[in-house]
Amino acid sequence: MGIVGAGPAGIYAADLLTKDETLAAAGVEVSIDVLDRLPAPYGLVRYGVAPDHPRIKQIQSALHKILDKPQVRFLGNIAYGIDLKLEDLHRHYDAVIFATGSDRDRPLDVPGIDLPGSHGAADFVFWYDSHPDVSPQWKVEGSSIAVIGAGNVAVDVARILAKDADDLLATDITDNVHQGLRAKGVTDVHVFARRGIAQAKFTPMELRELDKQPGVEVIVYPEDFEMCDASVAAAEESNQVKTNVKVLQNWAIRDPRGEPRRLHLHFLHRPAEVLGEDRVTGLRTERMELTGDGGVRGTGEFIDHEVQAVYRAVGYLGSPLADLPFDEDRGTVPNAGGRVLDMDERHMPGVYATGWIKRGPVGLIGHTKGDALETVTNLVEDRSSLPEAEAPEPEAFVRLLEERGVPYTTFEGWQRLETHEESLGEAEGRKRVKVRERDAMTRIARGEG
Template sequence: MTRPLRVGIVGAGPAGIYAADLLTKDETLSACGTSVSIDILDKMPSPYGLVRYGVAPDHPRIKQIQGALHKILDKSQITFYGNVEYGVDLKLEDLHRHYDAVVFATGSDRDRPLDVPGVDLPGSHGASEFVFWYDSHPDVSPSWHVQGTSVAVIGAGNVAVDVARILAKDADDLLQTDITDNVYEGLRAKQVTDVHVFARRGIAQCKATPMELRELDKQPGVEVVVYPEDFDLDEGSLQACDDSNQVKTNVKVLQDWALRDERGEAKRLHLHFLHSPVEILGEDRVTGLRTERTELTGDGSVKGTGEFIDHEVQAVYRAIGYLGSPLAGLPFDESRGVVPNEAGRVLDLDDQPIEGVYATGWIKRGPVGLIGHTKGDALETVTNLVADRESLTPAPEPEPESFRDLLRERGVEYTTWEGWQRIEAREEELGAERGRKRLKMLTRDELTGAALQS
């Protein structure tokens, strides 16, 4: 192939961007004199995926990863197309027409379901709904009323910890972040005094990272409460402490919190372990949560004890994991929320690789691991894509202008990398007007308007 290898990547979050970066650096391609031309497509007008719309606004250290992603997207071999939705604006056959290979990096954007009675009651929320709201996702309602004085969060991972922290935090403490006015007003109006976090397993099985866990205890006016009766370490838990510094650190942090004297703060954030949710209570809306006490079985797993406890809460936030969404024209594993694949090669219904179609990130392996883990994941996918290059059917219309013509013919109001830089500049201007580093724009019209201005 004398022309550049044309690759389309669907999804401009870390997984897709890291895959693009690795393709530009691939030594196998360099050795044979093959260059690459990469288009990254995203349904949002902006890049960065959950780094922009899934990380709590009071985590600027994590959000700093945007700087590294910016440098990658600034490469000459990479072109960004925002506001382009796969399955709506484009089909798989369109991508095959313009690219030699397609990599899906669409992530996980749905809440894993919780199969208990009462889950559909008003006041029962999936964590993603709340996270997208406080991160000002343009496709969710700008309105959110945080109900009640006592609320429950189900889950023990980083998302659960983020949600609990935002529910407990004073809205004024977020005024130096990029939150929009509607989010500030919604959080300022809340009356929450007690946030209860429920984990089905024990302290050694807590999935939150030590950094996220410690953040809970750094909020003015908020006291973290841990219950000694919830502590248990079986043989599997002790082994986990020996095998993982993260587990050992989490256990030490939680034990220290359980043993200290109460400070008497106005707000409390309660961490409950060995509590499995069995029913969300209420008739017209949430009035409580029923949990079953669990006990460790020796290997870090748990079983029910038959002891049930009712907790009076007025809202429940379910943070038990995310799932990917089905992709038009591709098989989908609904139970795992992923595209079936073998080491990144997408498989058909007969478990055979679909030529020229790959996956990386959470849509490939499920929502496990931190942002940094997507680098190794992308390396596996890219390595296999490069290995397959000689057998790929060449795209009939590989010219970049041909793809742009297709978008124009279909009336797609796409944004570009230069347009995203205009969005950034405008958000920084809005922030400067308030004495802040940045203030997010809220709607698609605002975002695309800033991107498309001449």
């Protein structure tokens, strides 16, 4: 089996395949290659989670155990669509699961969104997580910044923008990120959510962490604290919504603390226009009102906010994959229960999808387990009709990579890179410091310097 994508979705799929009782009962020996375009595994756990979230990053230890299984082989620094085509994968694997995730910002169709000073959250997240394929340079401009969105990514971005850069020195951030954040002059971060407090998508843990930053005061406006019948019902039915509402309510009624930096949470504000001529000078929002059924409608009242930058965190999209159909609106590969469908909505034999490229960027990391279970269950059900690989031997695939001059990395190489990053951290009294450059990561992983 081949799995393209070594994030949680792909690794969980590998784990389920090694545990499948149907395959074991049939005496089927499972051999799985997990491929990734990056030299290191773990996907968004390494490059999409804020550096000050060590609890979430602890999931890496569970993923490590799966990749360390004898039936599983990690091969990194392999770009599907460049180094390999679908026909190559069919030649070496009976089935292929695509788990490439969502790596692009969803666009926001408002006037002025393309002005200099307007950014996608994914670009910023990849920068502060030292993704090897993004520029090491990022200048946080302005003293007042708007963040558009009401999910965990939005609050992560807002927290990093408001945080004192030195408070991140205990994490694995690289020096360029520390220096870039240290140079910022941010005093106010404004988060704008189109819907109400009961419809916000962030988790209570993410929300509470906003208020745990030294020197940062979280401000919630009582006039935004509107609850309709549907909002009350949502709070009664969901502990997450109930907790969020309670936390926000307490923040709305407390006395100001007078901290030097402020993080403002605005609800029922629809972004209507990014203001400015040569660059961002403000954000215009429309005041919304609840409709009683969980929806909102515009009131026709517009408010201009003076900001010098806008970060949109309104969702991610997957990227098209060579030789596969693609739904550009949803940013996913068309599929039925993980079975990839061609243009005629017929299952492409031996081709499957899981994770965000399958269902869109919905849910937390843990939700990918159930998603992978559906895909793997259908794959196992199809096993008698899978096209048989011409060259299934593990050595044959490695020979292909070497013939094409692909400088691939392995799990053993990743462990070598991990040890190197830990040694960099030890020198600074930290657990780890990331290696940012792709070439350096590859050389270290391959034992070439």
